[in-house]
Amino acid sequence: MVWVKRLGWVTVAFHVGIVVLYNVVGFHLSTLVVERAGTAGQSRFFERLRHLGHVTPIAVYARYTGIATGYGFYAPHVASPYVIEVAARPAAVGKCDTLTRPEWARGAGAVRYRAFTSTLRHLLPREQRLYETDTLDIRYTRVLARQAALGIAQTYGAHAVSWRTYVVGLPRLRARHTAYATTLIDEHGTTSIPAER
Numbered sequence: 001m002v003w004v005k006r007l008g009w010v011t012v013a014f015h016v017g018i019v020v021l022y023n024v025v026g027f028h029l030s031t032l033v034v035e036r037a038g039t040a041g042q043s044r045f046f047e048r049l050r051h052l053g054h055v056t057p058i059a060v061y062a063r064y065t066g067i068a069t070g071y072g073f074y075a076p077h078v079a080s081p082y083v084i085e086v087a088a089r090p091a092a093v094g095k096c097d098t099l100t101r102p103e104w105a106r107g108a109g110a111v112r113y114r115a116f117t118s119t120l121r122h123l124l125p126r127e128q129r130l131y132e133t134d135t136l137d138i139r140y141t142r143v144l145a146r147q148a149a150l151g152i153a154q155t156y157g158a159h160a161v162s163w164r165t166y167v168v169g170l171p172r173l174r175a176r177h178t179a180y181a182t183t184l185i186d187e188h189g190t191t192s193i194p195a196e197r
Helices: 002-031 040-053 056-065 108-123 135-155
Strands: 082-090 097-099 158-169 180-188
Touching: 002 040, 002 056, 002 108, 040 056, 082 108, 082 135, 108 135, 108 158, 108 180, 135 158, 135 180
Parallel strands: none
Antiparallel strands: 082 097, 082 158, 158 180
């Protein structure tokens, strides 16, 4: 009877440990949207945590229980229609590439990144807003979007030449076209990334 109790405690500890692991890694990924990672030691620590989350028994358990596929209280996060698009040029190559997400935004990182891009709703034109937006929120969102755009280029080791944000809209039933996009910000001439922030 004692071994059953101990097995129960081990099972609960395993489950809670995986929840904590994925939330810590997810929170760290969400901070990478607008700021650089810390010291090299800190980066190695979080890289090891991310690797631990991909070990087969942990990854399979997290996938089947919904821990690895959810956001917040295991609820799946709806994909964001907001896009940050960066025209970036690697230092050694003359041609540009179009980037739409940081290099780390895959798997759980993609969920966190799309959750971040949904804050771009503050930049919608007045006639498309569902509620009134404070001008301070608009200015703050513009700064975050610029930092995120520069960060996207930085994760690929490139320089941002220009960047823009837009929202993709789906047509209504009576619309004649299939889809449309509304540009929220369009900036050119961003040729370098600050060394320090």
